[in-house]
Amino acid sequence: MIVQTPDWVKHAVFYQIFPDRxxxxxxxxxxxxxSDRWEQWDLPPSLxxxxxxxxxxxxxxxxxxxxxxxxxxxxxxxxxxxxxxxYHTHDYYQIDPILGGNPAFEEMLKAAHQRNxxxxxxxxxxxxxxxxxxxxxxxxxxPHSPWLDWFKIEGWPLSAYDxxxxxxxxxxxxxxxxxxxxxxxxxxxxxxxxIAEYWVDFGIDxxxxxxxxxxxxxxxxxxxxERVKAINPEAYIVGEVWGDSREWLDGTxxxxxxxxxxxxxxxxxxxxxxxxxxxxxxxxxxxxxxxFAKEYGEKIQALLELYPWEIQLTQLNLLxx
Numbered sequence: 421m422i423v424q425t426p427d428w429v430k431h432a433v434f435y436q437i438f439p440d441r442x443x444x445x446x447x448x449x450x451x452x453x454x455s456d457r458w459e460q461w462d463l464p465p466s467l468x469x470x471x472x473x474x475x476x477x478x479x480x481x482x483x484x485x486x487x488x489x490x491x492x493x494x495x496x497x498x499x500x501x502x503x504x505x506x507y508h509t510h511d512y513y514q515i516d517p518i519l520g521g522n523p524a525f526e527e528m529l530k531a532a533h534q535r536n537x538x539x540x541x542x543x544x545x546x547x548x549x550x551x552x553x554x555x556x557x558x559x560x561x562x563p564h565s566p567w568l569d570w571f572k573i574e575g576w577p578l579s580a581y582d583x584x585x586x587x588x589x590x591x592x593x594x595x596x597x598x599x600x601x602x603x604x605x606x607x608x609x610x611x612x613x614x615i616a617e618y619w620v621d622f623g624i625d626x627x628x629x630x631x632x633x634x635x636x637x638x639x640x641x642x643x644x645x646e647r648v649k650a651i652n653p654e655a656y657i658v659g660e661v662w663g664d665s666r667e668w669l670d671g672t673x674x675x676x677x678x679x680x681x682x683x684x685x686x687x688x689x690x691x692x693x694x695x696x697x698x699x700x701x702x703x704x705x706x707x708x709x710x711x712f713a714k715e716y717g718e719k720i721q722a723l724l725e726l727y728p729w730e731i732q733l734t735q736l737n738l739l740x741x
Contacts, residue, residue, distance in 0.1 A: 423671035425734040426626075426654045428492075428538060435490040436741060439519050440470055440504045443477030449524070452476055453517050470504050475515070475524035479531050492538040494628055494736075498525065501549065507630065508549035508597055512615045529623050538625035540656055545612045546634045547592040547600045550580050555599050570608050571599050592634065603637040613647050620648050626656030628678075628736075632668070633661055641673040658736050662704050669731045679735040680705035681723050687739060689716035 444461065445452060458472035465471060475498070485493070497506035500514040515525040532539050548555055554567035559580055575588035580596055587596040601608050616627060627648065632641060641659075648655050659668055661677040668674045687695060687707035700707050711719070724732060 421671050423728045423730040424653075425675040425730050426656050428625075428654060429656050429675065430733040432492040432538065433490045434492045434494050434540075434736065434738075435485055435488065436494045436496070436738075437478060438473075438496045438505070439475065439478070439498055440473045440506075441465060442473045443481045444472055445474055445476035445520075446480060447476070449476050449520065452520055452524070465504075468504065470518065472518065474518065475520045475528045479524075479528050482531055482535055482537070486535050486537065491536060492540065492625070493532065494540045495542060497542040497544055497630075499544075502551050503549075507544050508551070509544050510549055510551040511553070513618065526622075533623070538656075539623075540626040540628055540658070541619060541624050542630060543616065543627040544630040545601070545615075546631050547598040550597055550599065552599070569605050570602055572602050592631065600634070603635050603640055609637065609640065609643075613644060616644060616648050617651055620651045620655050625652075625654075626658065629657070629659045629674070632659040632674075641668065645673055656734070658734075664726065666726065669727050671728070671731075676731060676735040678741065679737045681726075682720070682735070682737050683707065683739055685711055685716055685719040685723075689713070 452474060455470075455472065457470070459466060459469040461471055478493075497509065498515050498519055499506060499509050500511040500516045501508045502510065506516060515522050519525070529539055550556065550559065554570045557567050558565040558571065558573070559578060562576060562578065572590035573588070574590070579585045579588050587594065589596070590600045592598040592600050601612070603609060603612075620627075629641075635641065645657055648657060656676075657674050658676045658678065659665070659674045661668060661674075662680045664681070665674075665677040668677065684705040684707045687700075688709065688711040691707070692710040695708050695710075697708065727735075
């Protein structure tokens with residue numbers, strides 16, 4: 421088959437924004453949630469605290485971003501959540517009120533597009549949160565909940581918060597705060613597809629998919645691509661897959677992946693023995709041991725031979741995330 425990927429991505433320079441820590445609005449906004457509980461901006465962040473960064477602040481920094489030479493932004497999750505990183509989604513149709521809600525996002529998207537800056541959102545579709553309406557209904561109503569088959573429940577009573585007991589439902593990486601969807605349920609599948617369609621129709625330029633390799637349901641990502649591309653053929657679909665990604669890069673699913681097979685060798689070559697081992701031994705992209713030019717060239721050549729050239733042009737090449 422002929423592999424087709426979005427032309428704009430082939431010339432894109434991305435800037436990743438973690439909204440809570442990027443910028444606060446200097447100009448007061450009516451619909452901006454304020455608090456005297458924000459952590460002090462210049463101090464190191466804590467695990468659960470909020471700095472209070474928001475999308476109005478991003479709008480005020482768009483000229484700065486443009487001056488850097490970027491023409492695309494990838495946002496880590498921005499949907500309503502009860503965590504500063506927002507991988508614990510409560511509502512996929514609402515931008516987090518701390519970030520300024522849907523009005524701030526609409527204004528930001530418009531302002532970005534006026535500068536020819538594309539906007540890609542983080543799609544956390546493998547799991548939700550304990551605050552997600554359907555899961556919360558199960559917490560309240562137990563086996564009587566109509567949403568029971570949306571998740572993978574293994575016992576009663578549901579142990580959602582008691583850390584002294586093992587979790588009795590499937591959570592991502594065993595984390596009970598992140599109940600994993602049952603993607604084999606047609607209702608769940610349709611729910612996620614409609615979210616993807618809604619925001620592409622709203623005007624976003626693509627999806628970065630969180631841990632998509634966790635979704636085992638046959639044909640899921642093929643349908644995702646078909647439905648997204650039916651709205652915008654130039655929408656970018658990029659998966660967070662750390663290793664050999666040929667399974668997803670056959671032209672029927674993703675346009676690219678977060679290219680850690682580029683990141684690891686490049687760090688090992690450029691940083692050499694200056695890499696801090698305690699920071700990289702856990703993640704699986706192996707920016708060590710140090711590489712010299714010959715070995716680096718061999719690894720990059722092998723990577724270039726792994727995927728079709730049309731895919732190589734739309735990989736999300738990164739050094740850090």
